[in-house]
Amino acid sequence: METSVKHPSLPSVKRMPMYLRIIQNLSTTEEQVSATQIARELGIEPIVTRKDLELLGILGKPGVGYNIKELIPAIENFLGWDNASDAVLVGAGSLGTALLGYQGFANYGMHITAVFDQDPKKVGREIHKKKIFPLEKLANLISRMHISIAIIAVPKECAQETADKLVAAGIKAIWNFAPIKISAPTHVIVQNEDLAEGLAVLFSKLKREQSRSAKRAG
Amino acid sequence: METSVKHPSLPSVKRMPMYLRIIQNLSTTEEQVSATQIARELGIEPIVTRKDLELLGILGKPGVGYNIKELIPAIENFLGWDNASDAVLVGAGSLGTALLGYQGFANYGMHITAVFDQDPKKVGREIHKKKIFPLEKLANLISRMHISIAIIAVPKECAQETADKLVAAGIKAIWNFAPIKISAPTHVIVQNEDLAEGLAVLFSKLKREQSRSAKRAG
DNA sequence: TAGATTGTTAATCGATTAACAATC
DNA sequence: TAGATTGTTAATCGATTAACAATC
Numbered sequence A, B: 001m002e003t004s005v006k007h008p009s010l011p012s013v014k015r016m017p018m019y020l021r022i023i024q025n026l027s028t029t030e031e032q033v034s035a036t037q038i039a040r041e042l043g044i045e046p047i048v049t050r051k052d053l054e055l056l057g058i059l060g061k062p063g064v065g066y067n068i069k070e071l072i073p074a075i076e077n078f079l080g081w082d083n084a085s086d087a088v089l090v091g092a093g094s095l096g097t098a099l100l101g102y103q104g105f106a107n108y109g110m111h112i113t114a115v116f117d118q119d120p121k122k123v124g125r126e127i128h129k130k131k132i133f134p135l136e137k138l139a140n141l142i143s144r145m146h147i148s149i150a151i152i153a154v155p156k157e158c159a160q161e162t163a164d165k166l167v168a169a170g171i172k173a174i175w176n177f178a179p180i181k182i183s184a185p186t187h188v189i190v191q192n193e194d195l196a197e198g199l200a201v202l203f204s205k206l207k208r209e210q211s212r213s214a215k216r217a218g
Numbered sequence C, D: 001t002a003g004a005t006t007g008t009t010a011a012t013c014g015a016t017t018a019a020c021a022a023t024c
Helices: A010-026 A037-044 A048-054 A067-077 A094-101 A135-145 A157-169 A197-216 B010-026 B035-042 B046-054 B068-078 B094-101 B135-146 B156-168 B196-215
Strands: A085-090 A110-117 A132-134 A149-152 A175-178 A190-194 B085-090 B108-117 B128-135 B149-152 B173-176 B189-190
Touching: A010 A037, A010 A048, A010 A067, A010 B046, A010 B196, A067 B196, A085 A094, A085 A135, A094 A110, A094 B094, A094 B189, A110 A135, A132 A135, A132 B196, A135 A157, A135 B156, A149 A157, A157 A175, A175 B189, A175 B196, A190 B108, A190 B196, A197 B068, A197 B173, A197 B189, B035 B046, B068 B189, B094 B128, B094 B149, B128 B135, B128 B156, B135 B156, B156 B173
Parallel strands: A085 A110, A085 A149, A110 A132, A149 A175, A175 A190, B085 B108, B085 B149, B108 B128, B149 B173, B173 B189
Antiparallel strands: none
């Protein structure tokens, strides 16, 4: 029996990008950074950061911290962001446009190779210097260029249909922004992004705060 | 000592919007829905849904399920989405535009009252039928109309500054989409939305799947 | 040395899952 | 009645937090 690979927890994975940003910011002025320092910046407990950095498989210096030059590539490698993966974006509406413009995904290990849209009026135009292709070319381009990631930014009515096409074309992972849960075969990774989740959390925190302040007043 | 209010867990809160959507879809054809049914639709365990619905304080019928007419308002009330709160949007770039267009937040208990932007060229124009105001009017409008929620969709360079203005104007909750962690006094709720998190999760799942399929092949 | 921080083991906490009688 | 599902209590699992010796 071989050593089973211990998978990092999802919360740890989610915290990594924040660490990366903070450290990248510091990298111009500092050589070393401690878990304590990062945690303070984020308003979280130092032990959390220490545990997370442990996952990277690098060593820090007691009393000092971690070498930033070592830390950055370690996190990038952990996230798989060290070699930009090619991706396609389906849907060139305002959401698709916003995603394309979002600080450029370049820093996020992702390179958007092509943009597709159903609307003939949009085809041929450019957004953020990316040319928009007709949907008909989707399957061909994906298989020809061995694209493994697709971003769905189409209206929810055609999201599942789009996903089916992507799966048929051999895509390996789908990042879905349509407000509907997309289903796909188990070997295809689906990450559903849902704005409503964040809003639900916001409202629930607000409610809690209001009941607290009501108690203070009453 | 009074009964301490038991707060629902964050994962439960996050699942509620999905439940709501599914049930709203069913509401045209069905009268009742079971936790099992909802769970199957979402690909999660029925016990999870049952536990979550328990938080709503309504009763189901054993062997049958829940009355949809009761369930919908119960979830909306739980989320605080039964009375749309007024909100302002700061930043009318592609992200702000996308947010405004995102199926309209009307269903999400939020009504965007006004849109603000720094750029004089944008001021006066309309997006999705909302007029864009200059930033100078922000504080006045917030206090005059007792707005409690603000959405930040400005570049990360001015996000903290924008947040400070909002706090000074008396805002109670900030939903931040700039890729930077915003800080505010403890009595102000901040919900930082971070695209990079989702991407990190996607990549980590992809990695896991690839190591699995490599194992299958090898 | 004194102070800070790491790496690591153990304790705690909370969310998920299991089990099952009661009910439609 | 048989089958399904609820409400509820208990068991399990995993993430967070605490504690502390070792090290710079």
